[in-house]
Amino acid sequence: MRDNFAKHCMIIDNGTHYISQLHQLCGPTSTAIVSVEDLHIPTAERYDVVVLSGGFYATVQNGDTYYAKEIELIRRARVPIIGVCLGFELIAHSFGMALREMGHYEHGTLLITTTEVGQKIFAQESLIVYENHRFVVAKVPIDFRVLAVSKDGVEAFEHTTLPIAGFQFHPEMFLQDTEGHSLFKTILNRYAIR
Secondary structure, three states, rough: OOOOOOEEEEEEEEOOOOOOHHHHHHHHEEEEEEEEOOOOHHHOOOOOOEEEEEEOOOOOOOOOOOOOHHHHHHHHHOOOEEEEEEHHHHHHOOOOOEEEEEEEEEEEEEEEEOOOHHHHHHHHEEEEEEEEEEEEEEEOOOEEEEEEEEOOOOOEEEOOOEEEEEOOOOOOOOOOOOOOHHHHHHHHHHHOOO
């Protein structure tokens, strides 16, 4: 099966250590990387899809000013958006979901299970993914559907009417040992060909 990657993908780099891996996963020949500080919303909205990376510079709960342009981009939803780790948390925060601090870092591989809706989209029941976070989403509002869960909470979600999805895990890491990249590529392909 051939991947139908976005013709033009923008990654907003939120300070992730994994930017080159995410760049590779998105398809490096068609992908631009921009920092949070250099984000220009009208430019981002000209891309086929925008990916919000993970990061650690500022927590989402205390970062409304720092992440203001990304939050505006998410709420406007004029371009498909996929969030990874902190990007997932930014989407959750932008739509009023509560982020709970776990009290420890989830760091390493973790088994996640797809929901009934997730199984229809991903054609997988459970898979191993790479995690590196300390915040979780336990509940989504009615305009979102949960696609996968773990012992910690929601691992993947999608808006019911807007082209917005998020992954709490890092699909770009340890591709030989984990399977999260297949979920990411499925969503990327869906959004890229809209």
